[in-house]
Amino acid sequence: xxxxxxxxxxxxxxxxxxxxxxxxxxxxxxxxxxxxxxxxxxxxxxxxxxxxxxxxxxxxxxxxxxxxxxxxxxxxxxxxxxxxxxxxxxxxxxxxxxxxxxxxxxxxxxxxx
Amino acid sequence: xxxxxxxxxxxxxxxxxxxxxxxxxxxxxxxxxxxxxxxxxxxxxxxxxxxxxxxxxxxxxxxxxxxxxxxxxxxxxxxxxxxxxxxxxxxxxxxxxxxxxxxxxxxxxxxxxxx
Numbered sequence: 001x002x003x004x005x006x007x008x009x010x011x012x013x014x015x016x017x018x019x020x021x022x023x024x025x026x027x028x029x030x031x032x033x034x035x036x037x038x039x040x041x042x043x044x045x046x047x048x049x050x051x052x053x054x055x056x057x058x059x060x061x062x063x064x065x066x067x068x069x070x071x072x073x074x075x076x077x078x079x080x081x082x083x084x085x086x087x088x089x090x091x092x093x094x095x096x097x098x099x100x101x102x103x104x105x106x107x108x109x110x111x112x113x
Numbered sequence: 114x115x116x117x118x119x120x121x122x123x124x125x126x127x128x129x130x131x132x133x134x135x136x137x138x139x140x141x142x143x144x145x146x147x148x149x150x151x152x153x154x155x156x157x158x159x160x161x162x163x164x165x166x167x168x169x170x171x172x173x174x175x176x177x178x179x180x181x182x183x184x185x186x187x188x189x190x191x192x193x194x195x196x197x198x199x200x201x202x203x204x205x206x207x208x209x210x211x212x213x214x215x216x217x218x219x220x221x222x223x224x225x226x227x228x
Contacts, residue, residue, distance in 0.1 A: 018153060034216070036183060036219075042221060043117070043203060043219035043220050043221045043222055044203070044205075044219040045115070045219070046216045046217075046218075049216060092156075096147075098170055099144075099160035099161050099168055099169045100146065100161060100169055101146075101148075101158060101217060102158070103155060103156035103157075104155075105155045106155065106156070
């Protein structure tokens, strides 16, 4: 069975500080991994995806994530947080013939001025 | 704007009632997915359709059903509603059947409140 674990339901950073949102996965097949962002009262928007090409994936809005198979991790980072980054972030996975996305519980990012 | 539209935006109804949620995928997308987002369960996959045919089923209750029409829009029918069905229901679409090289584009969601 596939599962996604996001460590920390709430992360708070200061504006300009490093953002690190953690995601670990469990899968019996090579995974495809995604990070989505959800702003209040909106749908989910794809930030970036890993599809077995480069292990370091760059996304929109300055975010990037690194796939580490040995650690079964796909952490999301951004060097300098901006107030507009405040939102909920979801790590998701699919794999093999599994068409659906399995989501983590989400991490709410707060950015303090 | 993802290009995926969902109606209605909000829905308030009573227990025991039946509602229909509608989704129009992005132009050219053949796959439609339905997800439920609730505080206790998080984001959960319900069902997928590809070009009119059911492709995958997730944690969808027997009281819930869906279909995809020839024009590719999809409807999610929820019946015998219970308080616990209150949630945000998302529709997503993608070009292909699998997710290997195609992302899912999410609609803005329908917020269902069951009183």
